Amino acid sequence: MATEILMPALSPTMEEGTLAKWLVREGDTVSAGDVIAEIETDKATMEFEAVDEGTMGKILVAEGSEGVKVNTPIAVLVEEGEDVPEDAGQDAGQAATESSAPAPATQNGPEGKVAPPATAADAPAPDTSPDWPEGTAMSKQTVREALNAAMAEEMRRDERVFLMGEEVAEYQGAYKITQGLLDEFGARRVVDTPITEHGFAGIGVGAAFGGLRPIVEFMTFNFAMQAMDQIINSAAKTLYMSGGQMGCPIVFRGPNGAAARVAAQHSQCYAAWYSHIPGLKVVMPYGAADAKGLLKSAIRDPNPVIFLENEILYGRSFEVPDLDDFTIPFGKAKVWREGSDVTLVSFGIGMSYALEAAEKLAEDGIEAEVIDLRTLRPMDTDAILASVRKTNRLVTVEEGFPQSSVGNYITSVVMEHAFDWLDAPVINLTGKDVPMPYAANLEKLALVTTDEVIEAVRKVTYR
Amino acid sequence: MAARRTTKKPNVSKEELLGYYRDMLLIRRFEEKAGQLYGMGLIGGFCHLYIGQEAVVVGLEAAAKEGDKRVTSYRDHGHMLACGMDPGGVMAELTGREGGYSKGKGGSMHMFSREKHFYGGHGIVGAQVPIGAGLAFADKYLGNDNVTFTYFGDGAANQGQVYETYNMAMLWSLPVVFVIENNKYAMGTSVQRATKSPSLWERGAAYGIAGEEVDGMDVLAVKAAGEKAVAHCRAGKGPYILEVMTYRYRGHSMSDPAKYRTRDEVQKMREERDAIEHVRELLLQGKHATEDELKGIDKDIKAVVNDAAEFSKESPEPAVEELWTDIYTDSVPQTEDA
Numbered sequence: 001m002a003t004e005i006l007m008p009a010l011s012p013t014m015e016e017g018t019l020a021k022w023l024v025r026e027g028d029t030v031s032a033g034d035v036i037a038e039i040e041t042d043k044a045t046m047e048f049e050a051v052d053e054g055t056m057g058k059i060l061v062a063e064g065s066e067g068v069k070v071n072t073p074i075a076v077l078v079e080e081g082e083d084v085p086e087d088a089g090q091d092a093g094q095a096a097t098e099s100s101a102p103a104p105a106t107q108n109g110p111e112g113k114v115a116p117p118a119t120a121a122d123a124p125a126p127d128t129s130p131d132w133p134e135g136t137a138m139s140k141q142t143v144r145e146a147l148n149a150a151m152a153e154e155m156r157r158d159e160r161v162f163l164m165g166e167e168v169a170e171y172q173g174a175y176k177i178t179q180g181l182l183d184e185f186g187a188r189r190v191v192d193t194p195i196t197e198h199g200f201a202g203i204g205v206g207a208a209f210g211g212l213r214p215i216v217e218f219m220t221f222n223f224a225m226q227a228m229d230q231i232i233n234s235a236a237k238t239l240y241m242s243g244g245q246m247g248c249p250i251v252f253r254g255p256n257g258a259a260a261r262v263a264a265q266h267s268q269c270y271a272a273w274y275s276h277i278p279g280l281k282v283v284m285p286y287g288a289a290d291a292k293g294l295l296k297s298a299i300r301d302p303n304p305v306i307f308l309e310n311e312i313l314y315g316r317s318f319e320v321p322d323l324d325d326f327t328i329p330f331g332k333a334k335v336w337r338e339g340s341d342v343t344l345v346s347f348g349i350g351m352s353y354a355l356e357a358a359e360k361l362a363e364d365g366i367e368a369e370v371i372d373l374r375t376l377r378p379m380d381t382d383a384i385l386a387s388v389r390k391t392n393r394l395v396t397v398e399e400g401f402p403q404s405s406v407g408n409y410i411t412s413v414v415m416e417h418a419f420d421w422l423d424a425p426v427i428n429l430t431g432k433d434v435p436m437p438y439a440a441n442l443e444k445l446a447l448v449t450t451d452e453v454i455e456a457v458r459k460v461t462y463r
Numbered sequence: 464m465a466a467r468r469t470t471k472k473p474n475v476s477k478e479e480l481l482g483y484y485r486d487m488l489l490i491r492r493f494e495e496k497a498g499q500l501y502g503m504g505l506i507g508g509f510c511h512l513y514i515g516q517e518a519v520v521v522g523l524e525a526a527a528k529e530g531d532k533r534v535t536s537y538r539d540h541g542h543m544l545a546c547g548m549d550p551g552g553v554m555a556e557l558t559g560r561e562g563g564y565s566k567g568k569g570g571s572m573h574m575f576s577r578e579k580h581f582y583g584g585h586g587i588v589g590a591q592v593p594i595g596a597g598l599a600f601a602d603k604y605l606g607n608d609n610v611t612f613t614y615f616g617d618g619a620a621n622q623g624q625v626y627e628t629y630n631m632a633m634l635w636s637l638p639v640v641f642v643i644e645n646n647k648y649a650m651g652t653s654v655q656r657a658t659k660s661p662s663l664w665e666r667g668a669a670y671g672i673a674g675e676e677v678d679g680m681d682v683l684a685v686k687a688a689g690e691k692a693v694a695h696c697r698a699g700k701g702p703y704i705l706e707v708m709t710y711r712y713r714g715h716s717m718s719d720p721a722k723y724r725t726r727d728e729v730q731k732m733r734e735e736r737d738a739i740e741h742v743r744e745l746l747l748q749g750k751h752a753t754e755d756e757l758k759g760i761d762k763d764i765k766a767v768v769n770d771a772a773e774f775s776k777e778s779p780e781p782a783v784e785e786l787w788t789d790i791y792t793d794s795v796p797q798t799e800d801a
Contacts, residue, residue, distance in 0.1 A: 199627025207597040
């Protein structure tokens with residue numbers, strides 16, 4: 001049977017090309033793999049090999065022809081003794097459109113799902129249920145103790161949970177978050193790694209694929225830039241790329257953002273970076289109860305979770321419920337302080353400036369509502385929108401850099417869904433647009449401050 | 464250690480030999496068909512063919528047992544077929560259809576099968592190496608005797624994370640076979656233009672990892688080396704490196720004009736060292752099969768590949784709703800041993 005040889009696509013972007021040269025003539029015998037022509041693509045001149053064997057019956061497109069569309073019949077291959085069919089090549093023009101894949105679907109779904117999915121509802125309906133039953137006994141605990149307890153409880157609960165990182169075992173943790181875990185769980189489950197972030201992040205991802213529940217500690221998230229490819233390309237994207245077959249249940253955790261006097265390479269906040277990525281969940285707690293309840297949720301979550309801690313907060317004490325097992329769900333913000341004049345939205349250490357500013361503003365009769373996002377992805381935008389409908393003013397507070405900040409995203413959501421409720425432009429307070437300086441006075445200037453929060457609130461309330 | 468090629472009277476049954484022939488031929492015909500579908504515009508983007516390297520995966524699969532895992536780079540079609548994944552499912556992923564292994568959302572470079580313990584299909588050069596060690600970490604943690612075959616090319620062998628992984632794999636005695644598929648070219652850069660190291664497997668010595676060079680155009684040599692490596696891992700001695708010397712006949716990807724090597728070089732490999740021809744000779748010379756029997760196998764394989772191609776054309780494009788699924792999951796599908 002005669003076979004048409006079609007103009008091939010020889011690169012991802014090729015639509016047409018030049019048939020530079022025929023290397024066979026009519027009547028020649030060809031085998032699969034023989035180079036039969038040279039074709040110039042948009043990138044290079046390529047050799048074109050025969051796929052089938054047979055005799056070159058007829059050359060339909062002469063060498064030197066330019067602009068030959070992909071899938072146009074360029075020659076006819078016949079079997080021994082066979083004649084070239086009369087109609088060979090007559091549908092040359094049609095072939096290109098007919099033989100390609102079915103027409104591509106529209107870019108957006110039928111509902112045009114391009115807007116942020118969580119914020120579409122007209123009336124925001126935030127979950128305002130209490131995190132634990134009223135009347136629960138509370139006791140003081142540092143963020144450090146809370147994080148440590150969360151890991152210990154989850155490791156007791158699930159044998160598949162293990163911890164790996166630099167100095168997590170014998171040294172008892174560079175910041176003592178993992179203190180005592182080696183003694184209780186042994187070296188099989190609390191694993192000291194060499195200083196090799198890219199490598200052990202990838203080993204963690206593989207272990208998660210293989211059925212374990214790794215907690216990977218980065219001594220600080222500044223060092224996780226070495227591991228960024230494994231976190232984004234391997235951990236976050238594999239579920240999607242596998243059509244849902246391969247989950248990656250892993251927690252990457254460690255201190256993030258500025259500590260004190262450690263300068264530019266050890267002071268960066270990665271909240272905006274990670275919250276950019278579909279496939280990751282991003283958590284950034286402020287108080288100890290949230291640190292504990294959210295870390296326990298993170299370890300149980302079947303998706304990759306980025307858990308951003310803060311060195312300065314490690315030693316701070318907060319009330320933590322005396323419960324054997326409590327978790328805080330992702331995507332649920334916490335209102336630390338109710339108010340009617342302005343909404344302050346923050347997360348992580350930014351909360352300490354927001355809360356301090358709110359106290360001072362109250363002395364002047366300005367009542368700020370202070371919202372702690374707790375998780376950045378998924379983000380409780382309903383809580384923000386509900387509050388903005390009440391206060392009509394919004395200031396966001398974070399330590400990261402200003403361009404493409406978390407506050408910028410919040411602003412876009414508020415513009416789109418609460419524009420008519422705004423009485424003043426939104427202000428995004430961030431760290432300054434400079435690498436973190438070492439000098440004590442300059443470092444102070446580079447960070448966001450309580451005074452800046454107060455000033456911003458006065459600006460949006462015109463008071 | 465010099466590369467070796469099995470000489471006369473291989474210690475292998477007729478059935479085994481015929482099986483290798485069939486498996487290698489399936490990969491070759493499948494890849495030829497994929498190249499054809501690419502030319503027709505049915506497959507898009509990057510498409511890296513495995514033609515020429517068939518003996519590597521077929522030989523190593525012959526050394527594997529149920530439960531062993533494998534992970535590789537983006538030149539992954541051969542690995543999937545060799546571990547028993549369905550040719551139709553693989554081809555339909557290449558065409559970006561619903562019936563593909565990743566529902567059309569992964570493409571040529573990103574496919575997975577928990578059932579066959581195939582963990583991808585990774586598009587970033589070298590990224591699969593720590594992942595492979597992590598799979599082995601999980602098996603050791605869980606206390607089974609599975610081994611993970613972690614494949615990467617001579618190009619990936621220059622990535623830093625490979626050596627981070629060597630260090631930890633040996634430190635923790637992980638049961639992982641590192642398979643360097645040395646096909647002599649990292650895209651267009653020959654091994655000699657990328658390193659002064661006389662051999663790639665010997666770099667493992669810096670971490671105390673044993674290894675050897677293997678003739679990757681001889682499926683029996685690959686199998687023998689694979690069995691040795693697997694035994695080493697299962698005995699708890701930690702990782703093992705196989706540098707398998709092989710050759711890809713086609714370009715790096717479909718859009719590679721291959722000007723960095725001569726046509727003669729490729730032709731010489733095809734004519735003198737072809738792995739499929741080698742097994743064919745063993746079968747015929749040993750009178751294990753007649754020309755007619757082999758023709759029958761060729762015909763069967765052609766039918767399987769044609770069916771796969773048909774399925775990959777008929778399977779519909781994924782539903783538009785699929786754009787928004789599989790970003791997060793409520794539960795992790797687990798392997799039976801987890």
